[in-house]
Amino acid sequence: MALKKTELYSSLWASCDELRGGMDASQYKDYVLTFLFMKYVSDKYQDDPYGMIEIPAGASFDNMVALKGDKEIGEKINKIIGALAEVNDLKGVIDVADFNDEDRLGKGKEMVDRLSKLIGIFEGLDLSSNRADGDDLLGDAYEYLMRHFATESGKSKGQFYTPAEVSRILAKVIGINANTQRDATVYDPTCGSGSLLLKASDEAPRGLSIYGQEMDNATSALARMNMILHNNETAKIWKGNTIADPQWKDDNGKLKTFDFAVANPPFSNKNWTSGINPDEDPFERFVWGVPPEKNGDYTFLLHILKSLKSTGKGAVILPHGVLFRGNAESRIRENLIKQGYIKGIIGLPANLFYGTGIPACIIVIDKEQAQHRTGIFMIDASKGFIKDGNKNRLREQDIHKIVDVFTKQLEVDRFSRMVTLAEIAANEYNLNIPRYIDASEPEDLHDLTAHLQGGIPERDIDALSTYWKVFPTMRSTLFASVRPGYSKALVEAGKIKSTLIEFPEFQTFAQSVNATFTTWFYQASLKEIAIGDQPKALIHEIAESLLTAYANTELLNQYDVYQILMDYWQETMQDDVYLLSQEGWNVGKTLRVLVAEKGEKQKETPDLVIDKTKFKADLIPPVLMVARFFAKEQKAVDDLQAAFDNATQALESYLEENSGEEGLLNEALNDKDKVTKTTVTARLKVATDKDEKAALKQAKALFDAEADSKKAVKEAQEALDRLVFERYAKLTEDEIKTLVVEDKWQATLSAQVQAEVERIIQQLANRVKELEERYAEPLSVITQSVATLSDKVAVHLKAMGLEV
Incomplete structure (x- = not known):
């Protein structure tokens, strides 16, 4: 297998x-x-x-x-x-x-x-x-x-690796695509273990010609090994200091130029001038300015600019400081902007990288369109990530959104915009992203009049217009005007969620979302997967079609739905598709025998145990087999389990009632003896007191009933397991396809999409409840309540002989 x-x-x-x-x-x-x-x-x-x-x-x-x-x-x-x-x-x-x-x-x-x-x-x-x-x-x-x-x-030793998610963004935004020729070149002057180069090469259908240089000997070895493991044996990786001793040169001694370049250089390198005199650089890399001696961030950017062809494109990861620091860096930044070399800037979340926790940005370079550039496209992607241990990590949806917005140059509120060179010049060539994009959430302002006089401000209700657009009569069900500019709540706070979920317009919306999913899933033709198919090509194709399917669905973020699919792919589906592309559908009949090394514990949990042999079902879990073929038998097991639970509960209740200090069982048994079937049976043989014997007999009967129930459950479960085990071998290809595609993949994904729909209505319910509770009691009511309570306290104090 x-x-x-x-x-x-x-x-x-x-x-x-x-x-x-x-x-x-x-x-x-x-x-x-x-x-x-x-x-x-x-x-x-x-x-x-x-x-x-x-x-x-x-x-x-x-x-x-x-x-x-x-x-x-x-x-x-x-x-x-x-x-x-x-x-x-x-x-x-x-x-x-x-x-x-x-x-x-x-x-x-x-x-x-x-x-x-x-x-x-x-x-x-x-x-x-x-x-x-x-x-x-x-x-x-x-x-x-x-x-x-x-x-x-940790930080000090983790710099050899650029997170794959960031690498993929760089590879995609520099324009490598299905039309890129294999003889196109890609270069990384600080290639580390080579992940950036490989991600860039992966974007081209037949790969690219790879060139890299890495100063650390051990890390350059990792890169060479990485290339071979990725089937890129011809990649060229040099050891050495790129700035002081660049290895990639033409016959005339000038720097070799490339079609594409990507880099994640060491941040704020304080020793970049070692072995070099920038004012007499033979490669003329510092014509636009010399970076500060103690901060080499711009050094690598300038090196890459010189290493790109006149039509070359590149992307470099640098700390945010390069966007706004003054003095020498300010002059370099101004010159590069005026030359039109910078196509875009993408601000990333903090704590993504292993060498540092500071936020970084991607500077995208495009020399080909430099002369015609009239603005710089900026993205603030700092808010999109998940926590992963002690680091932050970009999700699939974050990557896709960044790439979509950048490649299509889409202006999205609080996320992206094209900033004209004139506006940048007016800001003295400062490129700090918050100057141009306000990514902060709108402040949730309290209405003083509403707090004084009651009522919910219609300004806050109007802010929920995206919901009212989809559910046009829902607003009038939830709110009614009490005076100009203010409304009252018509549904009490505790019933808001249930009211919204049962609302006909929401039900119609949920059904529409489900219908879209069903249509997409059917068109994905997943039952047609065959040996030799490409799993990565498959997930790319169906994921893109899913994004398209939900592109115009109001309220539901298409990237959230996309993330559902990509998460399930990582957790389960990719293993399934990989097996199918290697072995075919009949692999569903196969159960893998689990064998632990001598003296070692079994690392995998078995799905079935038959005659002490442990089996793992890699494609079709037994629970799916049971649901489709053995529902009747499973119900019998469930009924027996319920009977066993009842027997256990009856035994525990009886023991609790009769094991106290004055309980009959406590008197019948030695204080040191625990009440077990063994001690009860032993005592029953010698007991003479009528009440004592009756209590012991009842306890024994309950112990026997529990044991019989437990045995019945075990035997029924073993019989069911054997039926399931034998059924695997009899599965037809059509049955396997139904079990995997419909019962496993479709059912799981559909349930998660519906959960996303319910999350949307939950957000609305939470906001409506928040507004209702915020303005539920105006100041006059609160004042009266305080006065009433104060009077009650005064009465109590007076009754106690105390005067306020």
Whole structure:
């Protein structure tokens, strides 16, 4: 059976567990990634004489497997990796980690056991047949690991990784698309582990020619490894300091120029002038100004400008300070704006990156249209994210919205606008986004007159006009005018939500949303998935069609619906589609036997246990089988379970009533004995008192009834499980399609879309209730209430002999 993504991720993270303790994440990532690389290239190229990677005799992962339990395992692993590195020009790339390091891996048996377990984890992964066309399983796994390594490494050591979500935005906004030719070039002067370059290349249908440079030796090795794992063996990655010693040059000694450039350089580099005299730069990068000696942010932007062709386009991640800082940076910024090089600026949320928590922005460069530029398109995307551990993370909907708005140049209130160069000049070329876009929520102002005289301000009711547009008679059901400019509530606060949910216009709206979903789902033709299909292409196609389907639906945000699909894809659906594209629909008949390593606990929870054998249903959960084929049998189990619950409750109630200090059971049993079936049965054999015997008999009868009920439930559940188990093998392809597409995917997504619809009406209900309660009691009522209560207190005090 094909390897699922989530299963691969789980195995890879388990390999990290074997290494924790002796080193931190910034160190053990080298060990895990080296093993992943060795396993992948061995599986892919071992029997391919024409492969891009040569596997010399004695230097494959199989040779590592043979070392399990070997006393010299660490030293021999180093030799195997060294041999592979030697023949493939990968020295300094895959041989960075020392597998014979006793300080990190332990001494003697500890090292042998640890490395043997590590080999065992990777041995169980078959990576030879798990690359569905267009679905880069290993590349995604690498991204998964890099995100986790960066998270665990912390600020000081996590800068090697640019979050994939941000990388995707950069790749999309620079204009790489389906029409981009494969010979087009993309460049990253500070490429880290290469994720930005790969995301840019992925946007072109056949990839791009990749060029990168990275100053850190270990990180440049990660990038080389990353390229191979992503099937980009021909990518060119250099080591070295891009500013002091740029490696990519033409024959004439000038900087090589590229079609596209992306970068996430180190923020506010204080040593950028090391090894260089900016005033005598041979590459003429600082003609628009020299950045401050202690702050190199603009250094990389200027380097990229010089490294782009006259039609080149680029995107750079920089701290917000570059938009508004003064002095030398102000002069550079003004010159670049006047030259028309800056196409757009995208403000990002804070705390996205692993090297810093400060907010950053994306500066989009377009040299081709520079002469005709009359404005800069700005986006404030700082509010769109979710919390993910101790970091913030962009959601799929955030990414899509940013890209849609930028590429279509859409002006969205409190989110984006085209700012003219004249307006920017009037602001002395300060590009700070809040100067041009007010992203703050409108202030919720209290109405003093309403607090004094009562009534709900119609200004607040009018602000809900988007709802009244869709539900035209709802306003008059909720409010009635009491005087000019003010209304009263017609529905009491506790009944607002139920009133709105049952409102005919809302019901019509909900049905319309559901009908749109049903039509979209039918048109997605998910029952037609076949072996060889591309999962990533499929989700892109159906997700885009979902956005289109809900593009004009009032109240319902199309990006919220899109997020529902993308979340479900990540959690469940991608694994299902991946299995189907590899194995076909009949994989639904297959149950995987779960076998734990000797001495290890079973890591996966079984779906069925038949004759002590544990099974996992990877595509069709048993609950779906039961619902479709065995509803009658399930009801019988439920009835038996209810009877068991009743028997348990009856027993507990009887014991509670008769086990107190004066209870019959307490008197019959020794104070030290617990009231159990065993103690009750034993005491019953020797009891002589009539009342005592009666109490014991009743207790025993209840214990027996509970035991019989429990046994009946167990036997019925086992019988049902066996029926389900046997039914899997008899499933037809049409039945499998119905179970997966309709009962699993459609039912889940439909329920979540309906929950989103209910969330909309809940928001309206909350606001209406808030307004009603805010102005429920005018000042006169509150004053009278205070006076009444004061009089009551005075009376009570006087009765107590106290005078106020």
